[in-house]
Structure formats: C-alpha cells, structure tokens
Amino acid sequence: YALxxxxxxxxxxxxxxxxxxxSRYMSGFLQHFDAVVTNGPALEKRLKARxxxxxxxxxxxxxxxxxxxxxxxxxxxxxxxxxxxLP
Numbered sequence: 387y388a389l390x391x392x393x394x395x396x397x398x399x400x401x402x403x404x405x406x407x408x409s410r411y412m413s414g415f416l417q418h419f420d421a422v423v424t425n426g427p428a429l430e431k432r433l434k435a436r437x438x439x440x441x442x443x444x445x446x447x448x449x450x451x452x453x454x455x456x457x458x459x460x461x462x463x464x465x466x467x468x469x470x471x472l473p
Contacts, residue, residue: 389432402436409436 388405389398396404412433416422421441424430430443467473 406436409433409438412436413438 388408389401392401413436416439422439423442423444424433424440425443426445427443430440433440
C-alpha cells in the first residue's frame with residue numbers, strides 16, 4: 387500500500403527502498419504457509435518484483451460463463467429467497 391499512499395509524492399524507486407523492510411518481513415512471514423494467493427496479476431507482479439513468493443493469482447470478479455443474468459432460474463431464485471424469508 388505504500389506505493390499507493392505516496393505515489394506522486396516521491397519516485398517509485400524511493401518508495402520501494404523506504405519500505406523494503408516490509409517486503410522482507412512479508413517474505414519471512416509467508417514462508418510459514420503452504421501457498422500464497424494474491425488477488426490478481428497486477429499485485430502478483432508487484433509482489434514478485436519485491437521478492438515475495440506468490441503461488442497463484444486469482445483475479446477479482448466472477449466467471450461470466452457461470453454467473454450471468456441469462457442463466458437466471460426464476461423458480462430456483464424464488465425458492466431460495468423463500469428459504470431465507472426474503473421477498
């Protein structure tokens with residue numbers, strides 16, 4: 387987040403250098419986990435550039451092939467809403 391906070395106030399290299407301690411901390415902390423998953427390719431690229439191990443990047447959002455208004459089942463929707471006592 388440091389890059390977001392200080393972007394425009396200092397060059398990126400200077401920000402990265404000033405907060406390199408945090409990247410080292412995260413790398414050490416994350417070694418205790420079996421997998422490190424990030425929320426998309428942009429963050430994966432930034433963290434890898436800092437030396438942080440990333441095993442997978444999962445973009446935010448939905449898979450439109452599975453979740454689309456075109457696939458809506460009005461009877462199923464009504465039944466699920468009724469089970470939740472919702473209109």
